[in-house]
Amino acid sequence: xxxxxxxxxxxxxxxxxxxxxxxxxxxxxxxxxxxxxxxxxxxxxxxxxxxxxxxxxxxxxxxxxxxxxxxxxxxxxxxxxxxxxxxxxxxxxxxxxxxxxxxxxxxxxxxxxxxxxxxxxxxxxxxxxxxxxxxxxxxxxxxxxxxxxxxxxxxxxxxxxxxxxxxxxxxxxxxxxxxxxxxxxxxxxxxxxxxxxxxxxxxxxxxxxxxxxxxxxxxxxxxxxxxxxxxxxxxxxxxxxxxxxxxxxxxxxxxxxxxxxxxxxxxxxxxxxxxxx
Amino acid sequence: xxxxxxxxxxxxxxxxxxxxxxxxxxxxxxxxxxxxxxxxxxxxxxxxxxxxxxxxxxxxxxxxxxxxxxxxxxxxxxxxxxxxxxxxxxxxxxxxxxxxxxxxxxxxxxxxxxxxxxxxxxxxxxxxxxxxxxxxxxxxxxxxxxxxxxxxxxxxxxxxxxxxxxxxxxxxxxxxxxxxxxxxxxxxxxxxxxxxxxxxxxxxxxxxxxxxxxxxxxxxxxxxxxxxxxxxxxxxxxxxxxxxxxxxxxxxxxxxxxxxxxxxxxxxxxxxxxxxxxxxxxxxxxxxxxxxxxxxxx
Numbered sequence: 001x002x003x004x005x006x007x008x009x010x011x012x013x014x015x016x017x018x019x020x021x022x023x024x025x026x027x028x029x030x031x032x033x034x035x036x037x038x039x040x041x042x043x044x045x046x047x048x049x050x051x052x053x054x055x056x057x058x059x060x061x062x063x064x065x066x067x068x069x070x071x072x073x074x075x076x077x078x079x080x081x082x083x084x085x086x087x088x089x090x091x092x093x094x095x096x097x098x099x100x101x102x103x104x105x106x107x108x109x110x111x112x113x114x115x116x117x118x119x120x121x122x123x124x125x126x127x128x129x130x131x132x133x134x135x136x137x138x139x140x141x142x143x144x145x146x147x148x149x150x151x152x153x154x155x156x157x158x159x160x161x162x163x164x165x166x167x168x169x170x171x172x173x174x175x176x177x178x179x180x181x182x183x184x185x186x187x188x189x190x191x192x193x194x195x196x197x198x199x200x201x202x203x204x205x206x207x208x209x210x211x212x213x214x215x216x217x218x219x220x221x222x223x224x225x226x227x228x229x230x231x232x233x234x235x236x237x238x239x240x241x242x243x244x245x246x247x248x249x250x251x252x253x254x255x256x257x258x259x260x261x262x263x264x265x266x267x268x269x270x271x272x273x274x275x276x277x
Numbered sequence: 278x279x280x281x282x283x284x285x286x287x288x289x290x291x292x293x294x295x296x297x298x299x300x301x302x303x304x305x306x307x308x309x310x311x312x313x314x315x316x317x318x319x320x321x322x323x324x325x326x327x328x329x330x331x332x333x334x335x336x337x338x339x340x341x342x343x344x345x346x347x348x349x350x351x352x353x354x355x356x357x358x359x360x361x362x363x364x365x366x367x368x369x370x371x372x373x374x375x376x377x378x379x380x381x382x383x384x385x386x387x388x389x390x391x392x393x394x395x396x397x398x399x400x401x402x403x404x405x406x407x408x409x410x411x412x413x414x415x416x417x418x419x420x421x422x423x424x425x426x427x428x429x430x431x432x433x434x435x436x437x438x439x440x441x442x443x444x445x446x447x448x449x450x451x452x453x454x455x456x457x458x459x460x461x462x463x464x465x466x467x468x469x470x471x472x473x474x475x476x477x478x479x480x481x482x483x484x485x486x487x488x489x490x491x492x493x494x495x496x497x498x499x500x501x502x503x504x505x506x507x508x509x510x511x512x513x514x515x516x517x518x519x520x521x522x523x524x525x526x527x528x529x530x531x532x533x534x535x536x537x538x539x540x541x542x543x544x545x546x547x548x549x550x551x552x553x554x555x556x557x558x559x560x561x562x563x564x565x566x567x568x569x570x571x572x573x574x575x
Contacts, residue, residue: 003378010375014367094362097328098379098419099352276291277330 004108005115007100011082012112018078025074029123032068033131053229055135058147062225062247064128065154068120069222072158075116076165080178083109083169093277106269109166117158121151153221153249160218160257160264167264170271189213214264217256223247279306281427281458282327283343287336289322289482296322298482299336304427304460309453311469311490312462313568314479320462321358323479324431328356341426352380355420356429361412365405369396369415372404373422382423390418394448410441417448427458434468446471470564480572493567497534500543503556510552529556 012018038049054063086092095105132144165182172178189210197206210216226232228247282304289297297319304310312320325331327338329347340350363372370387377384391397394414399407407415413433420428433449434442446468453459453472463469469476470490477487486493504510507530514520514532524531540559547554562570 003381007375007378010367010371010378011364014364014371016366089364090360090362091364093330093358095379096330096348097351097356097358098376099348099350099354099381100379101329101346101348104348274332276325276332 001107001111004104005111008082008108008112012078015082018082021074021078025071025078026119026123028071028074029068029120030127032064033127035067050135053137055131057132057136057138057144059225059228060128060132060136061147061150062222062228064124064131065150066222066225068124069154069157072120072161075120075158075162076182077175077179079109079113079116079162079165080169080182081175082112083166084173084175084178087170087173090277096277102272103269106265106272109268110163110265113159113162113166116162117155120158121155124154125151149249150222153254156254156257156261157218157221160214160261163261163264163268164214167268167271170268186215189216211253212256214260217253217260221249221253221257280304280342281306282338282340282460284323284327284338285336287323287326287338288334289319289326289331290334296482297326300479300482300484302477302484302487304458306426306458307456308475309459309473310461311473311476312460312479313464313466313469313476315464315572318479319482320464320479321431322482324356324358324429324460324462328354328358328429352382352423353426354429355423355425355427356431357413357416357420357433358429358431359435361416363404363412363415363419366403368401368403369407369418370400372415373419376419376422380423386422386424390421391415393421393451394418395444408441410437410444413437413441413445414448417445421452425457427460428452429460429462431462432464433461434463434465466563466565466568476564478568478571485571490564493564493571497537498559498561499531499533500540501556501558501560502530502532502554503528504547504552504554506552510547513547513550513552 012022035049035054053059086095092105096102100108129144133139136144138144165178168178168181169175172181192213193206193210193216196209197203200206201209211220223246225247227236280303284303285301287297287300288295300319300323312323314320322331326333327340329351340347340354364375367375369391373387373391374384377387388397391400394417396411396414396418399411404412404415417430417433420430430449434445437445449459449461449472459472461469461473473490475487475489476493478485478493502510507525507528511523511525511530514523514530519534519536519538520532521535522533540557543559544554544557
């Protein structure tokens with residue numbers, strides 16, 4: 001396993017574009033701390049974002065995992081191209097000839113995906129912990145370590161998303177087209193949802209089916225955290241809008257994403273096995 | 278003798294096209310094999326199958342005694358097929374380190390192999406800055422990193438300039454001289470003739486011949502003769518039962534032997550009959566001539 005990771009590491013780290021993207025990704029993850037510095041001073045109105053409770057435990061776990069997940073696109077580019085480049089450089093052929101089995105090849109890519117996701121999760125955990133300890137109004141241990149399922153959700157979400165990228169890289173073989181396909185797929189899910197709700201069934205059941213789509217199920221794992229903020233809640237109450245959304249992470253949501261992950265990795269392997277190079 | 282590779286009834290179909298059909302042959306340790314065949318005769322497909330990158334339609338192959346999986350076996354094989362494929366953004370040394378990791382061999386051989394192919398001075402240049410000849414030599418170095426039991430080369434001199442071709446051939450000869458088994462696919466016959474002891478000849482995916490180069494054709498060779506008195510010479514040879522076809526071209530007679538005869542006894546016989554030769558050469562058909570005879574639409 002270590003050998004497979006080392007192989008992938010040599011390939012990635014010697015590539016300048018990948019190196020820059022990976023570095024910027026982790027810099028961006030850290031830079032979420034900069035949100036704390038957002039302050040507005042408009043005359044009598046003083047607004048300091050850090051004081052709005054976004055860094056309160058345990059809310060911070062939810063908020064930070066949601067925000068940082070946006071940056072995953074950086075790694076998506078790296079993963080798609082690390083796969084597609086193997087095809088365009090024909091190095092996949094040479095790797096197999098040199099004695100890497102097809103299973104090992106896929107495994108080395110998947111292990112890389114896992115390590116990306118794991119490192120990201122640890123990063124977010126550490127950054128959030130520090131931010132929380134500095135700004136949170138609550139600092140009892142039991143509160144700090146509650147709602148940690150958001151971190152697990154973050155990890156599973158990244159693994160799922162990156163596995164999808166991996167599959168697209170193998171399937172399309174060209175990084176630019178694979179990324180295009182990814183965007184197309186995201187739009188397609190919405191279109192399918194729209195069509196289902198409009199023509200086939202009620203919007204409610206269409207919404208339930210939508211939760212099973214790959215990208216949608218990943219989004220669903222961590223729901224938007226903004227309406228949970230007390231400031232936003234207050235505004236909601238004033239205008240009489242009911243804002244009691246359900247923010248929790250459910251086991252079946254994990255299951256759906258894990259199902260897609262397994263499917264994408266298996267499909268990548270099946271595709272590689274079936275194809276002549 | 279140890280068997281390195283056994284191929285039995287191998288078949289590969291690409292849709293309606295049959296690229297390789299019921300191909301069987303074995304590779305023994307210590308010999309230098311050539312796979313010959315015109316373009317599109319299935320050479321690369323065959324190599325692709327035994328190297329785990331092309332799926333077979335039917336048939337079997339087994340490496341060594343067949344007890345280990347193909348990808349484990351490939352770690353003991355060195356192979357380059359078609360173009361050299363490396364990571365363009367990595368240097369020669371970085372690329373070779375990666376290959377060492379894949380083959381699970383220590384990195385200690387990198388210097389030795391790069392020196393063998395004359396690339397040690399350029400070891401820290403990126404692969405994409407190499408000329409085609411250098412890329413091909415790096416591929417050979419990479420294939421040798423594990424001191425393979427067998428070295429497989431597919432058209433190793435394709436697209437190279439004369440100097441590059443010469444360099445590659447010298448390297449191949451050097452490696453063959455060390456006793457490494459080599460399997461060389463090529464359509465360049467003089468290349469195969471110079472290094473190979475055994476050949477497998479393919480045409481349209483079918484095997485026409487496999488065995489030692491020498492016994493490819495049941496041929497006893499031919500004489501090239503010139504004399505003052507060509508007419509009389511020709512008449513004499515036609516009457517002799519040892520000779521088959523006799524051709525006259527550009528003032529030279531070419532007489533094909535039906536049975537073994539050495540140049541000395543022919544010379545003696547003709548002299549006794551009063552014919553003095555000004556030119557006498559005994560030759561065997563070159564591989565090219567034999568190859569063309571074999572691959573002619575039979």
